[in-house]
Amino acid sequence: MKQHLPLSPRALNMARHHAEHAPTPEIREAASRLLTDHELAIAMGRPLHRAVPRPTFRTSRPSPLGPNLTGLLLGALALLGFLFVATVLWAHATDVAETMRQQANGMRGM
Incomplete structure (x- = not known):
């Protein structure tokens, strides 16, 4: 070596x-x-x-939870974030659709 x-x-x-x-x-x-x-x-x-070998420096500390559990937790967090955004968008879309139906019914009654 x-x-x-x-x-x-x-x-x-x-x-x-x-x-x-x-x-x-x-x-x-x-x-x-x-x-x-x-x-x-x-x-x-x-x-x-x-001769003394040069010291090596680690760039980051390993996770105390281990690499597999860290990936699982990050994946679960990403999934929860996606579900939250999808729920908010679904609620907004249904609210807009309901408002448009009410306006259409109001205009029909004129």
Whole structure:
């Protein structure tokens, strides 16, 4: 498994620059091809067995309810929202239809 050196991209570029201007031709040749982490570690005098992997950061916390229950709850909430909107629209449509019937009956009686 490849270990990452604890170097920022700026420090990595600086190390490559120093390796390009190194006193030994082997290191300069290694810098002319793109340096791998191992070659860079040798060029910087930092042995890989002492390298510390970079920390990984999680982007979000897992749900305490679990992924399946969370999806079920979100689906139920979406269904309830849809049913609420459908009920309101149905009530409005029936109210408009009733009002139109009353107006039609009123106009017939004229």
